Amino acid sequence: MKRDEFLHLFGFGAALLLTGCLGSCSSNTDDPQPGTTPGPGAGAIDFTLDVADPANARLNDPVFGYVYGANDQVIVAKTTAGSYVALSAACTHQGTSVQFQPGSSNFRCPNHGSLFSLGGAATQGPAVGALRSYTVAQTGSVLRITG
Numbered sequence: 454m455k456r457d458e459f460l461h462l463f464g465f466g467a468a469l470l471l472t473g474c475l476g477s478c479s480s481n482t483d484d485p486q487p488g489t490t491p492g493p494g495a496g497a498i499d500f501t502l503d504v505a506d507p508a509n510a511r512l513n514d515p516v517f518g519y520v521y522g523a524n525d526q527v528i529v530a531k532t533t534a535g536s537y538v539a540l541s542a543a544c545t546h547q548g549t550s551v552q553f554q555p556g557s558s559n560f561r562c563p564n565h566g567s568l569f570s571l572g573g574a575a576t577q578g579p580a581v582g583a584l585r586s587y588t589v590a591q592t593g594s595v596l597r598i599t600g
């Protein structure tokens with residue numbers, strides 16, 4: 454093998470090694486780092502939900518107390534006081550859907566454990582951003598969620 458051929462092959466191999474390392478040695482996206490995953494933008498949400506519909510039975514179940522709406526973009530929960538709240542469902546850390554905890558009146562992300570208040574504020578990290586809060590108007594058994 455001639456010197457020029459060796460250098461050409463060696464240079465190509467080194468480039469492959471470097472490319473492979475850069476591709477697999479980059480930052481780990483599973484690390485729980487604070488984030489700011491936004492919910493649906495202002496004015497993007499407008500839907501109704503009938504609390505008497507058997508499909509929404511989990512909303513009135515004291516163990517669950519929540520359902521998702523608007524293609525799972527919004528979580529609607531029934532508080533222990535009997536009122537309803539609606540927040541963006543995607544955790545502001547990395548986007549996992551939060552769940553309502555009726556017993557402690559907060560929302561919990563099952564991924565890394567962030568907690569959010571009934572108003573959507575992050576009360577325990579790693580999430581730092583608030584969940585977007587939506588307006589809930591009740592007429593009879595129908596809730597209209599907007600925002």
Ligand code: FES
Pocket residue numbers: 485544545546547548549562563564565566567578579580
């Ligand atoms: S995705 Fe990490 S706490 Fe929710």
